[in-house]
Amino acid sequence: MELDRIFKYVDSKKEEIVNILCNLLAFDTSVPPGKNYPEICSYIADELSPLGFMPQEVEVSKEKLVDIPFKLEGRRINLVAKGPYKARPMSVYAHTDVVPAQSGWSHPPFKGTIAKDRVIGRGTIDMKGSIASFIFACKIMKKHGLEPFFNPIGLFCTDEEIGVYPGVYELAKRGLIEGPLLWLEGGGQWPYLLTASLGSAEIHIQINGKSSHVAMPFIGNNAVEKAIPILNALLEQKAKVEKKSSNIPMIFFPDQKLKPIFSITVISGGTKANIIPDKCNIIVDRRFISEETIKDIKEDIEKLLEGFNGLDFDCFHFYDPVKIDWNSPFHKKKIKALCAIHGLHQNLFVSGGMGGSTDMSFVKKVIPDIPIIGMGVMSPRSLGAHMIDESVHIDDLTGLCKEILYMFVAQ
Numbered sequence: 001m002e003l004d005r006i007f008k009y010v011d012s013k014k015e016e017i018v019n020i021l022c023n024l025l026a027f028d029t030s031v032p033p034g035k036n037y038p039e040i041c042s043y044i045a046d047e048l049s050p051l052g053f054m055p056q057e058v059e060v061s062k063e064k065l066v067d068i069p070f071k072l073e074g075r076r077i078n079l080v081a082k083g084p085y086k087a088r089p090m091s092v093y094a095h096t097d098v099v100p101a102q103s104g105w106s107h108p109p110f111k112g113t114i115a116k117d118r119v120i121g122r123g124t125i126d127m128k129g130s131i132a133s134f135i136f137a138c139k140i141m142k143k144h145g146l147e148p149f150f151n152p153i154g155l156f157c158t159d160e161e162i163g164v165y166p167g168v169y170e171l172a173k174r175g176l177i178e179g180p181l182l183w184l185e186g187g188g189q190w191p192y193l194l195t196a197s198l199g200s201a202e203i204h205i206q207i208n209g210k211s212s213h214v215a216m217p218f219i220g221n222n223a224v225e226k227a228i229p230i231l232n233a234l235l236e237q238k239a240k241v242e243k244k245s246s247n248i249p250m251i252f253f254p255d256q257k258l259k260p261i262f263s264i265t266v267i268s269g270g271t272k273a274n275i276i277p278d279k280c281n282i283i284v285d286r287r288f289i290s291e292e293t294i295k296d297i298k299e300d301i302e303k304l305l306e307g308f309n310g311l312d313f314d315c316f317h318f319y320d321p322v323k324i325d326w327n328s329p330f331h332k333k334k335i336k337a338l339c340a341i342h343g344l345h346q347n348l349f350v351s352g353g354m355g356g357s358t359d360m361s362f363v364k365k366v367i368p369d370i371p372i373i374g375m376g377v378m379s380p381r382s383l384g385a386h387m388i389d390e391s392v393h394i395d396d397l398t399g400l401c402k403e404i405l406y407m408f409v410a411q
Contacts, residue, residue, distance in 0.1 A: 006144060009140065010140065016136060017136045018397070020131075021132035022112030024040065024123070024131055031099070031100075031159055032070040032072060032100075033070075034074055037074060037076060037077040041156060048135065051142045052142070055080070058174065059078070060158065060159075060167055065164075068159075069204070070162055078155070078158055079156040080153065080155055083151045085147065085152075086151070087151045088179060089153050090181075091177050092182045093155045093177075093182065094128075095156075097159055097162075098126065098161065099161050099386050107120045109122040118394060119392055120391040121390065125378060125382055125384060125385045126386065129396070130400060133397050133400040134404055146409045160359045163319045163359065164316070169359065177367060180371040182375055183360055184400070186324070187373075189376075189399040191338065191344050191350065192251055193351040194324065194353070195323065196324065197322050197356055197358045198353070198356065198357055199292070199320045199357060200286070200287055201286045202283055202285055202316045203284040203286055203301050204282075205305070206280070206281050207279070208279060208311060209278045211275060212276045213276070223278055223279050226308075227282060230282065230305070231267075249351075250354070252352070253352075258289060258354075260287055262284065263285045265285045267283075268280070287357065294317045297315065319357035319359065319362075321361065330373050331371070331373055333407060337402075340410075375400060375404070375407075379393065379396050381396065382396040
């Protein structure tokens, strides 16, 4: 009955969660370049400090970022905010960066726009909406004098969207992740349990030619035309790779198994129609299952390209695959939370893996046995992460707030 009263209070204060979210959206933390991390962490600290939380800034040094193949700007500030309660710890993770906002938005991407029952803005789902829900849940615990069974430790981290060395990796290596981990990106307000994700790498190939006037092609060397047999070889490799499969079903397509992905996503070359191009660049996005390794991927691409002359290539490793065990008491409690909030039955819950990648692989690398409990704001009415006009339904913000409260204060 106490939780029912608290849940009704959450529903009566929707505008407060929305206000927090709009404030978070105003910080342009697009990565690359990843500016404004110190500013958004300062805002979060200012929200949590009056509640008794002890904020600590943790910076990732530039030396640890040298393998990231993007132009970065600004300090890589992460925030660890430890709660004031005398209880065993439970960490709560969210990343503060967002992907860049492409053209075509109908509303300003970095100014939260309220449209009927949703908030539009870059990062509403991925994943500033989750941060807003957590902050408000902490405010409710303080306001109503609730004594949680776990002391929340908020982890607000950098560079999840580009990988290689995300901020949560630094926190894990410093021993700043304590207890089980509520991963506020790995679930939603629906009966789906995320059990695995793919690893991620990019293969960058540069074909080198020689520039000349098109009237004298015999003194040049057309890099774009040289790329054609390489593209054909890549397509043959794609067919081989995508025949592989894991034993894990896909989360929204249970009749499909989680498979590796090999996608040619970028081709660029040439500057003007009457100039023979001296460069052509190809990027392959390669997602891999746990049965594969980054070493295998690098060796395969080296073998594929060894018969071609005049090119350079590199393979950038962003994430490893990760698996999540859903048999701990924390996971069972998460299922009970969604059942209590939405009137679901536990028999409705299904599990599966996703084709995306996550920095939880870095946490698992350092803390292999940590329970990771996926939660979040996504639902059939809150979709569009990385898309134009990304938006979250306000009831999904309150839903996650209630779920967090259940995890901390319910028996």
